[in-house]
Amino acid sequence: MAQYKVAWLTGASSGLGEAAARRLAADGTVVCISARSEDKLRAIAADFSNIHVYPADVTDADVLTEIAADIEKTHGPIDLALFCAGTWFPGSIEDMKIHNFHKTFDINVNGVANALAAVLPYMLERKSGHISWISSVAGYGGLPDSMSYGASKSALITMAEGLRPELAAKGIDVTVINPGFVKTELTAKNKFPMPFLMELDEAGDAMMKGLKTRKFEVTFPWQLVWILKFLNILPYPLYFWLVRKATMKS
Numbered sequence: 001m002a003q004y005k006v007a008w009l010t011g012a013s014s015g016l017g018e019a020a021a022r023r024l025a026a027d028g029t030v031v032c033i034s035a036r037s038e039d040k041l042r043a044i045a046a047d048f049s050n051i052h053v054y055p056a057d058v059t060d061a062d063v064l065t066e067i068a069a070d071i072e073k074t075h076g077p078i079d080l081a082l083f084c085a086g087t088w089f090p091g092s093i094e095d096m097k098i099h100n101f102h103k104t105f106d107i108n109v110n111g112v113a114n115a116l117a118a119v120l121p122y123m124l125e126r127k128s129g130h131i132s133w134i135s136s137v138a139g140y141g142g143l144p145d146s147m148s149y150g151a152s153k154s155a156l157i158t159m160a161e162g163l164r165p166e167l168a169a170k171g172i173d174v175t176v177i178n179p180g181f182v183k184t185e186l187t188a189k190n191k192f193p194m195p196f197l198m199e200l201d202e203a204g205d206a207m208m209k210g211l212k213t214r215k216f217e218v219t220f221p222w223q224l225v226w227i228l229k230f231l232n233i234l235p236y237p238l239y240f241w242l243v244r245k246a247t248m249k250s
C-alpha cells in the first residue's frame with residue numbers, strides 16, 4: 001500500500017521533482033504536480049493515470065492557495081507536500097545582477113513559503129501530514145559564487161529547523177532535503193567541477209528512501225555532505241583558507 005494517499009509537488013516538471021513524482025505515482029499515490037511548464041507536466045502525467053496537472057508559478061501565492069483547495073476537494077486530504085521548485089543563476093560577484101538576486105529569493109524562499117501557507121491550514125486542522133522541501137548542501141555555509149543561491153538555501157534550512165519542533169507538537173512532520181550535485185537542467189549550466197556529481201536516478205531513489213522515514217534531514221551524497229558539514233564546524237580563518245584552496249579563490 002502507498003505510504004501517502006495524496007501528494008502535491010511543486011517544481012515537478014523536471015529534475016528531482018519529476019523523479020519524486022514518478023516514484024510516488026509508481027507507489028500508488030495520487031500525485032498532483034505543479035510548475036510553470038504545462039507541456040512538460042502533461043508529458044509526465046501521460047505516463048500515469050494517478051498524476052494530475054496543476055500548472056503554477058510558485059511566486060503567485062493566490063494561485064497556490066487555489067490549487068491546494070482544489071486538490072483537497074477533488075482528490076482528498078494532501079498528506080505529503082513536497083516543494084522542489086528552485087532556481088540558480090551562476091555568476092561571480094563581479095557581474096552581480098540584482099534582479100537575479102531578487103528572483104532567487106522570490107522562487108526559492110518565498111515560493112516555498114507561499115506553498116506552505118497554502119497547504120498548512122488543512123494539515124493543522126487534521127493534525128497530520130508531511131511537509132518537505134528541497135534546500136541544498138550549499139545552504140550549510142557561505143561558498144564563493146553562490147551568494148544568493150546559498151543564502152536562499154540557508155533560509156530554507158533555518159525555516160525547516162524552526163518548523164520541525166513547532167509542527168511536531170501538532171502531528172505534522174517536516175523534512176528538509178539537502179542534495180549535493182545532481183545531474184539536472186539546473187546543474188547543466190555549471191562550468192565548474194562538481195565533486196561527487198550524482199545521476200538523477202540515484203538521487204531520486206535516495207531522496208524518496210529518506211523522505212519515507214520522515215526524519216528531519218535527507219541528504220546525499222554522503223562524501224560531499226560530510227566534507228561540508230565538517231568545514232562548517234571549523235573556526236572562520238581555517239574555513240576561509242580551506243574554501244579558498246578548494247575553489248582557487250585568492
Ligand SMILES: NC(=O)c1ccc[n+]([C@@H]2O[C@H](COP(=O)([O-])OP(=O)(O)OC[C@H]3O[C@@H](n4cnc5c(N)ncnc54)[C@H](OP(=O)(O)O)[C@@H]3O)[C@@H](O)[C@H]2O)c1
Nearest residue numbers: 011013015016035036037057058085086136181182184186
Ligand atoms: N541539481 C542539483 O545538483 C541540486 C542540488 C541541491 C539542490 N537542488 C534543488 O533541487 C530543486 C530541483 O532542482 P533540479 O536540480 O531538479 O532542477 P530543475 O530540473 O531545473 O528543476 C527545477 C524545477 O523548479 C521549477 N521552477 C522553477 N521556477 C519556478 C517557478 N517560478 N514556479 C514554479 N516552478 C518553478 C521548474 O519548472 P518550470 O521551469 O516548468 O517552472 C522545475 O520543475 C531546486 O530547489 C534546486 O535548488 C538541486
